[in-house]
Amino acid sequence: MKALSIKDIALKANLSITTVSFIINGKAKEKAISDAVIKKVQQIIKESGYKPNQIARSLRTGNSNIIGLIIEDISNSFFSKIARLIEDKAYKKGYKIIYSSTENSVEKAKELINMFKSRKVDAYIISPIKGIQEDIQLLLNDHKPVILFDRNLPELNTNYVGANHLEASYQATESFIHTGKKNIALVTINIDVEQIEERFEGYKRALLAHNLGFKEELVLRIPFHQPEEETIKEIKQLFKNKEVDAVLFATNYLAISGLKALKQLNKMVDENFAIIGYDDHEAFELHTPSISTIQQPLEEIAETIIQLILTRLSAKTKLPDEQIIIPAKLILRK
């Protein structure tokens, strides 16, 4: 039971494959194919359930209607939610998404880019890490649309969509200060990516701007691949420091580990001890008391990314690169 090919359809219709191809690709009018022929072919296609072989089409045209999505980890709710939104929007325009997680490995990220390249994806959406600039530059040389998101690589001339992490973490830190907190800690991750760096900078600048002084010992940098138990242990250590009266977490999973640490210590979030997370998580709202958080507008980010991609895919000439910064919001909860 082999799949039907355009040849079979042409045979049944008593036409050349050229004519059938024109009809399939909506070029019937342009090529002045008669209405009768169009009807006949469409009828045969419908009855036979014929679907064009996309692989052959890709080989011939050089594009695939596939957009490659490269992220850190699909099981992180920030990425899986963005992925879902992007998928939905792309799907409506006839594009499919193929995704893969880098786990913050330069090695794997490079492999993924090559993989996608050899599969001729039409465009790339990448949450990048340092060390893959050259690989991305090759895509750009190839005139493939590339949208970086979440994290930027400023050396590259391409599109970027992201939140103003510095500003957001500045505000979060400031909100602690406004409620009288003096010893504000930061729990962050020790990966060398710009948006993590920015979150740190915002924290530091807010402290300095309010003359609280920056103390390195209040910054806890968690190794990326560390097992969660270890992370919780380190956070508990931090929490036991009686001086600390507020903690900002630089990612949602760190904040989750922080909440687990609190629970294990039987320590409460109250007027003497405040925390703020980064990126929302259902657990934050449900927690008693609810946890404040810095929220990136996922819908807006996804929409912006997909618009940038689609306009670039349909443009005949290269459009100017855009750097779009979308404000993250501090959601204060009680």
Next chain:
Amino acid sequence: MKALSIKDIALKANLSITTVSFIINGKAKEKAISDAVIKKVQQIIKESGYKPNQIARSLRTGNSNIIGLIIEDISNSFFSKIARLIEDKAYKKGYKIIYSSTENSVEKAKELINMFKSRKVDAYIISPIKGIQEDIQLLLNDHKPVILFDRNLPELNTNYVGANHLEASYQATESFIHTGKKNIALVTINIDVEQIEERFEGYKRALLAHNLGFKEELVLRIPFHQPEEETIKEIKQLFKNKEVDAVLFATNYLAISGLKALKQLNKMVDENFAIIGYDDHEAFELHTPSISTIQQPLEEIAETIIQLILTRLSAKTKLPDEQIIIPAKLILRK
């Protein structure tokens, strides 16, 4: 700057593309290519950064090294975690995953299957819905490996990996009964899929087995696409029924809505009012008090799926279908 082709490599090496192809595909030994030639070609490939065009390869061989994953919703943590585990394991074997969400739409599920088919994916992992049996049967006729998971379609003769939902929800209900609960409610979703049906059956049978009687008014069936606010409203209604002393939720997102409802009502989970969720969620453990839940062993499910796929992809003949039921565990938390 066009990409290199096998022709370019052959030209540089002063060899035919046949020979180059044999070397690329590891058939050099088998074809008795001389070591000197092998070395030379490998050197040229390395220097030039040549990557074979997978599209051309797929067109010629009929397979793609891509596995299609069709799930309900990638943003649901159950699926995104499974997806990540499957991706990891597949990646190590040289397979890529292409995924899409059906949103429980028969229409979309059918489209996705066709899309994957026209892209010549090598195998399918599907969390199916009723109404796509015929489409899956066509894949089976085509001798493509298909693994159903999470939900089964018993009419089909294919592989299935899933948890024993009936047993699990029976046990959960029974655990309520053992702690003296009399009016046990079920919050479920009104989609017609087997594993949701089983969760209902387990609940019902446990009640009947313990002579508590089954009351339809204690079963709340939430429409699938309903906005969450509406769901919360309905659950609040249920919670206000003073008789209800225990609630079993049939999915993790329903339980999350349930926790939000509790919070809005300022109602506590305590010895007089118990709840159990389905599939784990970080919010369950963190909740005060922690929420008990039925947990599917994600790692084991993913591993089983990928093993089934890989053995079938490398087998020369059709292997017998397997129906693998993996026990879900009731995790009781205080």
Next chain:
DNA sequence: CTGAAAGCGCTTACAG
């Protein structure tokens, strides 16, 4: 209005 033919970049049966 419609068709014959080239070619996308591979793999592989066949030949020597």
Next chain:
DNA sequence: CTGAAAGCGCTTACAG
């Protein structure tokens, strides 16, 4: 030990 050639299923420039 190595190569010429067919063919996978399309699209499209060219011809009439």
